[in-house]
Amino acid sequence: MTELMTQDTERWLWAWGAMAFFVLTCLWSLWPRTKIAGSADYLVLFASQTGQAEEIARHSHAQLVAGGRDAVVVSLRDAGADRLSAAKVILVVASTTGDGDAPDEGVGFERGLLCKTLDLANRRFAVLALGDRKYDRFCAFGRRIFDWLEANKAHALVPCIEVDDLDAVALKQWDDLLHGLGAGDAADEAVFAPWRLASRGRLNPQGEQPLYRLRLTADVLPNWQAGDLAEILTADGHRRDYSLASLPDEGHVELYVRSVEGGPGSTLLTQTLTVGDTVPLRIKAHRNFHAPEGDGPVLMVAAGSGLAGLRAHIRQTKTPGWLVYGERHPVRDGALCTEAKSLPLKRLDLAYSQPDDGDGQYVQDLLAAHGAEVRDWLGGNGALLVCGGLAMGQGVDAALRAILGDAWIEAALAAGRYRRDLY
Numbered sequence: 031m032t033e034l035m036t037q038d039t040e041r042w043l044w045a046w047g048a049m050a051f052f053v054l055t056c057l058w059s060l061w062p063r064t065k066i067a068g069s070a071d072y073l074v075l076f077a078s079q080t081g082q083a084e085e086i087a088r089h090s091h092a093q094l095v096a097g098g099r100d101a102v103v104v105s106l107r108d109a110g111a112d113r114l115s116a117a118k119v120i121l122v123v124a125s126t127t128g129d130g131d132a133p134d135e136g137v138g139f140e141r142g143l144l145c146k147t148l149d150l151a152n153r154r155f156a157v158l159a160l161g162d163r164k165y166d167r168f169c170a171f172g173r174r175i176f177d178w179l180e181a182n183k184a185h186a187l188v189p190c191i192e193v194d195d196l197d198a199v200a201l202k203q204w205d206d207l208l209h210g211l212g213a214g215d216a217a218d219e220a221v222f223a224p225w226r227l228a229s230r231g232r233l234n235p236q237g238e239q240p241l242y243r244l245r246l247t248a249d250v251l252p253n254w255q256a257g258d259l260a261e262i263l264t265a266d267g268h269r270r271d272y273s274l275a276s277l278p279d280e281g282h283v284e285l286y287v288r289s290v291e292g293g294p295g296s297t298l299l300t301q302t303l304t305v306g307d308t309v310p311l312r313i314k315a316h317r318n319f320h321a322p323e324g325d326g327p328v329l330m331v332a333a334g335s336g337l338a339g340l341r342a343h344i345r346q347t348k349t350p351g352w353l354v355y356g357e358r359h360p361v362r363d364g365a366l367c368t369e370a371k372s373l374p375l376k377r378l379d380l381a382y383s384q385p386d387d388g389d390g391q392y393v394q395d396l397l398a399a400h401g402a403e404v405r406d407w408l409g410g411n412g413a414l415l416v417c418g419g420l421a422m423g424q425g426v427d428a429a430l431r432a433i434l435g436d437a438w439i440e441a442a443l444a445a446g447r448y449r450r451d452l453y
């Protein structure tokens with residue numbers, strides 16, 4: 031037996047080496063690999079306030095998947111360091127809201143990860159920043175994300191793509207980039223269809239800024255839920271969003287539209303269009319303003335046309351809530367207050383900012399005056415829905431923070447118990 035075995039040490043070394051390589055390869059293939067849940071080569075992130083960035087991000091994801099890419103799409107709310115590190119290509123679609131601020135679902139990311147450093151060398155990235163040049167801090171949040179990714183050694187595929195009011199040229203640049211990454215074609219989420227103006231009535235005949243209630247019908251009524259938006263397309267290509275005041279069971283879309291001088295959307299809806307005419311319209315999911323998470327008591331706050339978004343919520347919910355609603359004058363602007371009084375609520379408080387006796391009050395003043403009741407009503411798990419103008423939303427936010435504390439507000443924002451539709 032011994033004679034059969036070689037005495038050549040070099041041969042022995044080769045044999046042992048080959049054996050060791052084989053064993054190590056087996057072990058490597060059997061080793062449990064921990065893939066980050068929901069991670070993929072292509073990570074598409076979005077931060078959206080009214081849904082445009084989210085829709086573009088979801089469409090980009092569908093295009094990548096159509097092209098056979100391993101891709102995942104998530105809100106910035108769910109984008110942790112693990113997810114970013116696990117991706118090879120990071121694509122961010124982020125809008126800017128408020129005054130250069132992050133959308134609500136991006137606030138946690140900005141306060142958390144964006145203040146830290148993360149080694150993202152070997153990752154490639156691109157940012158599509160949505161904004162509007164009307165605002166001083168154009169695309170500010172998208173740019174902050176771009177700078178952070180670059181500072182953390184990720185490699186930019188292209189400079190930050192800034193989109194002014196959904197400008198088609200900038201959006202085409204993004205589409206070209208996706209195709210360069212191997213994306214295929216995907217169908218649009220919801221297409222525009224002709225909706226017919228069934229009625230339009232002025233709600234404040236003596237009010238200063240004309241406010242109208244419009245009802246529109248379509249041959250096929252799509253489904254939607256409280257919080258969703260109607261987007262219209264004007265003849266010169268402008269897109270404008272309006273909160274849906276009605277639910278599908280009413281058989282029509284109801285909008286409250288205030289006439290804005292020079293505003294392409296409101297001019298079309300309140301002046302150009304006559305009853306019987308059609309307008310290209312589509313229903314858009316607005317997940318950030320869907321019914322709040324949990325089953326706690328709900329406090330709703332709105333002013334003016336902001337009643338639209340809350341009317342749908344009030345009709346949709348089974349548990350009557352508390353509405354704090356503001357208008358200018360009890361008679362001249364009283365029609366929406368009458369509407370508010372007709373809704374199934376547990377409690378309604380009305381604030382008039384310009385009553386005849388001169389003792390005006392805004393919704394935030396009313397909240398501050400009832401601070402203890404607001405705290406009792408909401409308890410630890412209550413929810414807030416706020417709909418209306420940006421200035422009102424900021425005033426209400428400050429009042430609520432003073433009553434409930436920043437920690438309560440931040441926790442509610444993160445948990446989807448504080449939702450806002452501001453414009």
Ligand SMILES: Cc1cc2nc3c(=O)[nH]c(=O)nc-3n(C[C@H](O)[C@H](O)[C@H](O)COP(=O)(O)O)c2cc1C
Pocket residue numbers: 077078079080081082083084124125126127128129130131133160161162163165166167168169170195196420452453
């Ligand atoms: C209340 C409000 C505040 C806004 N503030 C800014 C801003 O500070 N800077 C900017 O570039 N765009 C601003 N915009 C424009 C939005 O970024 C733009 O409309 C974007 O397309 C919205 O995308 P989203 O639907 O994903 O939130 C603002 C829009 C609204 C309604």
